Amino acid sequence: METNQSFAAETAPAAPTSPWDRWLGDRARVRAARGLHRVESSRDLLMDLASNDYLGLSGHPGVRAAAADALHRYGAGAAASRVATGTLSVHRELEAALCRYTGRPAALVYSSGYTANLGLLQALGGPGSLFILDAHAHASLIDGARLSGARVATAVHNDLADLERLLEENRDSATGAPRVAVVLESVYSVLGDAAPLAAAAELCARHQALLVIDEAHSLAATAQGSAVRAAGLTDCSHVLATATLSKALGAQGGAVLLGGGQARALREHLVNTSRTFLFDTALAPAAAGAAIAALELADAERLSRLGRNARLVHDTLAADPRLRPRIEQGAGAVHSVMMPDAASAVRAAASLRARGVAVACFRPPSVPDGVSRLRITAHADHEPGALLAALHTIARIILEEES
Numbered sequence: 001m002e003t004n005q006s007f008a009a010e011t012a013p014a015a016p017t018s019p020w021d022r023w024l025g026d027r028a029r030v031r032a033a034r035g036l037h038r039v040e041s042s043r044d045l046l047m048d049l050a051s052n053d054y055l056g057l058s059g060h061p062g063v064r065a066a067a068a069d070a071l072h073r074y075g076a077g078a079a080a081s082r083v084a085t086g087t088l089s090v091h092r093e094l095e096a097a098l099c100r101y102t103g104r105p106a107a108l109v110y111s112s113g114y115t116a117n118l119g120l121l122q123a124l125g126g127p128g129s130l131f132i133l134d135a136h137a138h139a140s141l142i143d144g145a146r147l148s149g150a151r152v153a154t155a156v157h158n159d160l161a162d163l164e165r166l167l168e169e170n171r172d173s174a175t176g177a178p179r180v181a182v183v184l185e186s187v188y189s190v191l192g193d194a195a196p197l198a199a200a201a202e203l204c205a206r207h208q209a210l211l212v213i214d215e216a217h218s219l220a221a222t223a224q225g226s227a228v229r230a231a232g233l234t235d236c237s238h239v240l241a242t243a244t245l246s247k248a249l250g251a252q253g254g255a256v257l258l259g260g261g262q263a264r265a266l267r268e269h270l271v272n273t274s275r276t277f278l279f280d281t282a283l284a285p286a287a288a289g290a291a292i293a294a295l296e297l298a299d300a301e302r303l304s305r306l307g308r309n310a311r312l313v314h315d316t317l318a319a320d321p322r323l324r325p326r327i328e329q330g331a332g333a334v335h336s337v338m339m340p341d342a343a344s345a346v347r348a349a350a351s352l353r354a355r356g357v358a359v360a361c362f363r364p365p366s367v368p369d370g371v372s373r374l375r376i377t378a379h380a381d382h383e384p385g386a387l388l389a390a391l392h393t394i395a396r397i398i399l400e401e402e403s
């Protein structure tokens with residue numbers, strides 16, 4: 001058996017020799033000095049107020065059975081890209097199920113929400129395009145816009161006046177009017193607040209701009225199962241939605257959802273030009289099967305239980321006058337509490353974990369405004385009494401850690 005000493009000697013990092021070694025060491029030291037060191041984390045055996053499994057479907061017997069059935073029927077992987085023999089009937093069934101669920105006539109499934117955002121923006125980008133991104137847009141939208149070769153502008157978060165200013169400024173430029181797409185999230189992933197979708201869609205229509213809405217945190221998680229549907233935008237050609245199947249649906253994968261007269265033409269365009277669709281192995285069959293079953297289960301009754309628990313999260317934390325000003329009015333399952341700094345956020349999350357409660361800890365660079373937060377997500381299957389007890393613990397620990 002190894003002694004601790006010899007193990008330590010074997011595993012002690014060698015003195016940096018190459019520029020890459022020195023750079024890696026420097027980066028690790030900077031992270032440690034700023035209190036930004038991250039570790040992989042699991043929620044096993046904890047009260048889960050951290051994951052995005054909002055409807056509790058990832059472990060649902062029906063979802064597991066559907067995943068296993070697809071696995072047995074089609075194999076472990078799709079083995080090719082969708083345009084190179086990777087399209088399986090389970091992908092088509094999933095696209096049809098997404099259309100039924102969202103009321104949109106066309107859907108295209110990707111291997112993740114990240115690749116859906118990357119692939120959509122890349123396919124719309126290039127010279128002559130301008131993306132106006134909300135300042136709180138998710139990293140996948142920022143990366144997609146940057147990689148697309150389009151010009152990128154940033155609008156103040158949820159500020160329609162600033163959006164209108166940018167649209168007006170770019171109506172005509174010296175090089176001709178750009179093709180403009182405004183890029184928002186329906187429910188923002190860190191603060192949990194909602195975008196003014198109907199007003200943004202009207203503004204975009206007036207300026208002949210497209211509106212891209214990332215429904216990652218609203219598909220199967222807010223009223224009517226879709227914020228685009230709830231805002232009455234299902235049939236709008238100029239509104240393009242993306243979604244992930246890995247949050248409320250508890251599976252894996254992503255999708256682009258299209259409506260109106262241009263839906264089929266846009267889908268065709270993506271099939272032919274979207275690089276993360278063309279050059280990525282198609283979604284694993286088990287994930288596609290799981291997502292189909294999850295869509296069946298994401299019904300009004302589950303959504304209403306999620307809504308009830310989300311209100312309980314907000315109202316319980318906001319009942320304390322010291323916490324109320326630090327909480328956004330979350331529009332979906334996500335509620336965030338501002339923390340004074342990254343170190344107190346990490347301490348509070350660790351302390352809660354030791355008490356059996358998992359909450360997420362968001363700090364730079366994963367926050368859009370540099371403010372560290374504890375992120376608490378509501379889940380449909382939490383029993384209200386147990387949830388209330390966990391929320392009281394959260395409020396107490398946040399305040400104790402700061403005193």
Ligand SMILES: Cc1ncc(COP(=O)(O)O)c(C=O)c1O
Nearest residue numbers: 112113114138140189216244246
């Ligand atoms: C707003 C938003 N868009 C896209 C994604 C990426 O989705 P996926 O995890 O399916 O790649 C996430 C996940 O964190 C997200 O929060």
